[in-house]
Amino acid sequence: xxxxxxLHDGLNQGAGMGRSHGDQQQHEQTWDSVxxxxxxxxTCSLDDGECITRCVNQLRDSDD
Numbered sequence: 001x002x003x004x005x006x007l008h009d010g011l012n013q014g015a016g017m018g019r020s021h022g023d024q025q026q027h028e029q030t031w032d033s034v035x036x037x038x039x040x041x042x043t044c045s046l047d048d049g050e051c052i053t054r055c056v057n058q059l060r061d062s063d064d
Contacts, residue, residue: 033062 037059044051 029062033059036062 037055040055040058041052044055
């Protein structure tokens with residue numbers, strides 16, 4: 001997965017105000033979960049509410 005880092009984060013790191021390693025790891029896990037969710041829903045038919053519900057539940061479970 002390609003990580004997208006906001007411009008302000010790069011600037012803050014030089015000043016000693018960047019994210020801690022734990023924050024960065026949590027941020028990456030969140031983006032991984034969102035990416036997985038979008039990959040899941042792209043496999044669903046628009047009329048298949050059950051499939052979309054499974055994707056939402058999978059995203060919800062990844063937060064635990």
